[in-house]
Amino acid sequence: MAAVKQTVEQVQGLEKYKHGFSSDIEQDFAPKGLNADIVRFISAKKNEPQWMLDSRLDAFERWLAMDEPDWAKVNFPRIDYQDSYYYAAPKEKVGIASLDEVDPEILEVYKKLGIPLKEQEVLAGVVGSPRYAVDAVFDSVSVVTTFKKELAQVGVIFCSMSEAIREHPELVKQYLGSVVPVSDNYFACLNAAVFSDGSFVYVPPGVRCPMELSTYFRINAENSGQFERTLIIADKGSYVSYLEGCTAPMRDENQLHAAVVELVTMDDAEIKYSTVQNWYPGDPETGKGGIYNFVTKRADCRGDRSKVSWTQVETGSSITWKYPSCVLRGEGSSGEFYSIAITNGRQQADTGTKMIHLGANTRSRIISKGISAGRSSNTYRGLVSAHPKAKGARNFTQCDSLLIGKHCAAHTVPYIEARNGQAKFEHEATTTRLSEDQLFYAMQRGLSQEEAVQLLVNGFVKDVLQELPMEFAVEAQKLVAISLEGSVG
């Protein structure tokens, strides 16, 4: 009986990370390691103009002079930056014109992940069902972007960053690095030197983007890092909702993911940015392997009354270190941050947000739900600051932590700085343990232990889940359940 139970548990364990498969796809690699020639190699591979190469080399010089930060509440062995590949791309014909030319193996990968890349498949779906355009990034390059034509009709540009650099250099020159400067921080600087691909979105004045835009990131190659760069510009009075999803195969080595995301909103514009991050979290028992997710995400609410809303569901990665932030520059601009961060096994997360109030009457709202299980550690770190000109700035912060089991940890580290007397900040925080009493109560009504945990956790994160676009909310809810499988008992 015991042996049977053990086997069942083992099999369940194998299935726990459902995106852990890797695919044999012919790849182009840059030589291992990092130096100026690698930077040149990446730029040349992408047929970039001289100005882009110059910018990369400048970033690389600055990066060499910087030190890796160590203030986050995470522990990991020193990263050997020379022991990684900085460019990995599926071998492909130059200039893919349609989906038919994409390597079927890659299409198969996305199919396994449940991401529709074929427009006709999406279109063939139920009438009236929500449609979304997808940019698929496989290791270092974007392999396909769907619905480009339909978006172009309303003037929305949605393409890979490489393509944007070639086709829309003015926009890229004007905005790239304007929110996260080259030497902002160690990992952002590294990204500025070696970034591979990512998505570019421009929504022209007054346009409400007719569909959800999304990017799916997949790290497939071994020993490679992924350094994507995303830039979204919402011009005056426009609106766009964007979602990114991330998965990676199970591997024993740690892989570095150091992305930079920049958002810019002009007067009365709004960007809703959602993330469902499910990178491989490493082995739950030994902590071996998994993705280091060191990401810089920042929005610049440049225009008056502009708005940015970050929603994140962070369930994967062995270490998550990210703070999607809003610089509230425009008068009356507002920022929101809704976060669910789940850690299980040996995962570590240090995540939160920064709301920098620069303009008058700016508003921000932070709802953070951290769930720790297993032997994991989960830290919320947040900064809310009001500068002297930010009269009438308002913030509401609510940080709730839920502990499952006896060996996990939760920490809340809020920083609050009000440099004028007319700012109003509110902060609420709670830490609770998923109680045996509640579990028993739900089980007495007929729920199995797993179902009971799921229901209770879903109740805990409900405020954030409802901020996600409908179809992703369902996906995220399932992901929450999978991440916590086997966390009790």
Next chain:
Amino acid sequence: MLSVSNLHATVDGKPILKGLTLDVPAGEVHAIMGPNGAGKSTLSYVLTGRQGYDVTEGGATLDGEDLLALEANERAAKGVFLSFQYPLEIPGVPALTFIRTALNAQKKSRGEPEITAPAFLKLAREKAAALKIDFEMLKRALNVGFSGGEKKRMEIFQMAMLSPRFLILDETDSGLDIDALRIVSEGVNAMRSPDRAMLVITHYQRLLDYIKPDRVHVLAGGRIVASGGPELALELERDGYDRYAKAA
């Protein structure tokens, strides 16, 4: 229906039940009365499968089936329901969602098809009206911010929705005013039927004026020390538990 024989149970290694024997046939309502610390709540938790309540000797069966071998949720699916003395708050989960999830989990376990949304809502409206529960309240997170009386009423509502076969009411009268007590009791009485049985755990005779028991048992020192008809409850009300506490 329920048959408990020579049941011994410990909590944190401490013996609480010491040879409890009890039979509750289908169609009957039995009351368990006894002083504080006699093991009344322990009995309800042991029967429903709460972790940390370890049976060291004896057994309990429901219609001949070994209850103690089943997980708490499996017992629920077999029709065992406990109305909690202190119902738990479930933040973020609307009462209706909670009950529907539970009902469907039970149905799944029994190999029955899930209840459809319209059928569920129709049933919920009907049962809520009978218990004078405002339907809007059922859309709120279960028990969060509810008064003591509202929580107890919600227990009986869940009971009506899940339609169990064996009902355990643990101190259901505590925290209820007279009006609420009457409504709750009517709810319980409406569940009485030839194929159901109930175990009513209470300190006071008061509840038994509303829910008339067929048999009354005195639980003291972890055992049933006396059994009788409804008149036993009246005697206890008059004379107290002293005599039985000593006997135990």
